[in-house]
Amino acid sequence: MTRAANELKRVVVLQGGISAEREVSFLSGRGVVEALRSKGLEVETWDPACDAVGFLEEGRFDAAFIALHGKLGEDGSVQGLLNCLGIPYTGPGVTASAVAMDKELTKTLWRAAGLPVPEGERVVAGASDEELARLIARYGASGLVVKPDHDGSSIGVTKLQKDDVTVESLRAALDAAQRGGADTALVEEYVHGREFTIALIGGKALPVIEIIAPEGSYDFQNKYYTDVVRYECPAALDEAPAKHLAAICEKAFAVLGCRGWSRVDALQRPDGSFVLLEINTAPGMTPHSLVPMAARAVDLDYASLCMKLLGLAETD
Template sequence: MSGKTAVLFGGTSAEREVSLRSGQAVLDGLLRGGIDAEKFDPKERPLTELSQYQRAFIVLHGRGGEDGSMQGALQLLQIPFTGSGLQASALAMDKVKTKLLWSALKLPTAPFAVVSKHNYQPQQLTEMVERLGLPLMVKPANEGSSVGIAKANTVEQLLAAVDTALQLDHSVLLEAWIDGPEYTVAIIGDEVMPAIRLQAANEFYDYQAKYHSTETQYHCPCGLSEADERELQALALQAFQSVGCRHWGRVDVMRSSDGQWQLLEVNTVPGMTETSLVPKAAKAAGIDFDALVKRIWAMAE
């Protein structure tokens, strides 16, 4: 398909800063590959101006770009775009809905409870703690990049963390603490990339560890046996496809101390700087950054 490509990045979500870095890297990679592409920041330009483009490469993280709303707009404008469609994007963005789906399909994911803003009573947390134990992970249902995520070791910390999360979202996920390493698996088309093991200097892989810490370590090869890595890759692909995702994305998984995999979430528009996790995994598979972005670009539909 010829014609000009809009690289959508920036936007208005809490992840704008990360999206600006990802999007510029993708744009630069496409231009080096001879693709006629230019920046399109929905915060600065009306969506009606997208009608002058023949294709869109979405590098918007978080709400307004990763949650199905931009995908729906592009569908209405009949502009082919990269990544998952409206329904899968909306589903994957909502951690609660994703976990409900995986639970129904009997895919492994940590025990959880949900707090809803419209009927929240602090005393509800007592029953949840009795059922799930402490510590707990507290996650706004629809934020990415670990925005608003906290670990609660006590009921007092849990109350404070839920209050903070409810300021960011109408629905909050409480997830049983998983004591074990975290892995991430990138998927490009129907090809599963080598897994990466994440090792943060602090207790878990939070926003600081992702974007600011110089101490976070990324292990690829991930240190698993060949059989275990194949099992992890198969699970990640099953989780990705169960949500209806397509083209590319990343599945985050932990392995509990008893050796059980626990699915965390699907990222339908992961970070795409040259040092982000998907490019790291692709590089381990022999795919350089420019080839990666061109491969994703070619999938637009």
């Protein structure tokens, strides 16, 4: 059940958490707190890493804004808790959040729905040299991308150029992706092309953003702590491909049963076709973040965006 944003008085912003994206979450949370307070709301914060659940139970909150990223924040865990407490929250519900957090499962569902995704597969820790050689032969013609199965913000991602792909380099990339105890990682074809991201609010796409990073390195550092990346919003795409990209992202959102808001990352191959990489169900809200950028392109400022997202809050 949702309530109009202008009916909300007391809200809680969930930030911090236990994932590798903890510090990014604080950056997002800080911005959201300031924005909501500027709109006259009474705002508290809650960090699942150190704050008691009783604070949420006793807080009499009208809604929760989830500014958590990664494990416990985007995987359906905190969504389930808020469902139990009857507190409406931003973003997708339990099932959609859990599915979206699993990159390979997301790709499987998108592929079944006819949506384009990169070729690749899940790899377990400790794979043999023979298995790694098979992966190289199957997917490595243009290089490989190795990434954690459940992390975001480009943490643990390695891009191997075609000439750098060996069993040894692939194993090192898998070790980096599985750092922290993960027992699986993804190995995918390296799609060389233009990089885009598409914010969705209420299932509808905002203007497409093109990400232009130095040497294609849109990594954690460049995402949050430098100004070397250029963004074009709206992207310099002709009308037809821009509409097509928006449409497949809206379908991707619907296929997973998402609600509220999300952001889909995509690449364009040299032949002009698109592939969808992943969906973020609690996107960043930092000064460098992309959903606020797309919102500005439709004259929606940061504080108004936060209020709009809060107005979409609901429970399962």
